[in-house]
């Protein structure tokens with residue numbers, strides 16, 4: 279089995295599993311309790327906070343534990359909107375290709391009377407600082423732009439976008455769920471006011487994440503109750519998951535240069551191999567790209583059929599066509615970069631990691647090439663393309 283779907287989730291690292299188990303056995307108390315069991319858990323909690331803060335280049339007091347990336351995105355956006363509205367600022371800037379945790383939160387705000395500008399991401403999947411600057415108005419309370427896209431892997435010019443926001447006095451949030459642990463991130467150097475991350479995208483446990491909020495940036499609780507997390511998130515902390523997240527993040531950050539170098543070389547070989555398939559195109563920028571992300575569109579192919587046949591060959595991958603989510607619409611990300619519907623349905627996302635080998639990559643290239651020719655051979659749509667009844671979108 280070759281696992282090439284690391285953007286969906288990652289396997290926990292042995293160090294993260296150890297940290298979770300150790301914490302479940304040794305510091306199972308409630309961190310809010312005064313006796314020794316509680317204090318041990320409290321120590322573990324604060325120790326994890328310190329280590330995570332060091333990885334992100336911020337202060338531990340700026341780290342809020344959440345149930346994952348989605349919650350962090352919701353809290354960042356809803357807080358900025360709520361405090362913005364109190365000052366009469368009800369305009370938010372984002373992009374058309376954000377994760378649904380951001381887009382659906384913005385939809386909710388739109389229904390409540392906020393105005394949302396979704397910037398165009400161009401055909402390479404990049405938003406420019408100039409676009410952001412031009413969109414900022416006097417009543418803009420937040421700019422939220424993802425650090426790296428979960429489907430096409432493009433890395434956005436976060437530091438420069440942050441600089442524009444800072445100059446204009448507008449809060450800047452970034453969904454960095456795909457970036458943290460994979461590319462170096464420094465909230466201080468990159469002018470980031472709020473950042474979301476999720477442990478299960480860097481070999482940590484699921485159901486745990488962080489919202490970083492710069493000192494002075496106000497947060498509103500989404501969950502009300504006890505005074506945990508300095509009143510910003512009620513509920514007894516998931517200390518074992520937090521310990522696992524800290525272990526996974528430290529390990530990822532320690533190895534980041536080595537792993538990114540190795541993984542991006544494999545990624546480039548995979549791109550080169552799949553580029554040889556006729557009527558195919560890489561989605562997203564070739565240069566400004568996550569080390570492990572490969573995303574192609576193949577003309578005349580249904581993404582779902584491709585995935586099923588690859589599964590038969592022992593390859594776990596993903597497609598932008600959203601049948602899994604119960605809708606027949608193609609990926610909003612591929613439409614945002616201007617792919618027409620018919621090719622957006624035929625996309626394939628392969629997300630590899632440091633466990634992937636050169637042999638795996640060659641096997642994937644061979645398998646995808648075979649499956650694409652096989653499916654095209656059976657497709658009436660493809661026959662129309664070959665006989666000229668339909669016009670090709672891509673060049674051969």
Ligand SMILES: *Cc1c(COP(=O)(O)O)cnc(C)c1O
Pocket residue numbers: 285345346347348349351377379424426427428453454455456476477478479485486487
């Ligand atoms: C996975 C993901 C999320 C959601 O994170 P969860 O921890 O699963 O809630 C949000 N944004 C991006 C870009 C993601 O890839």
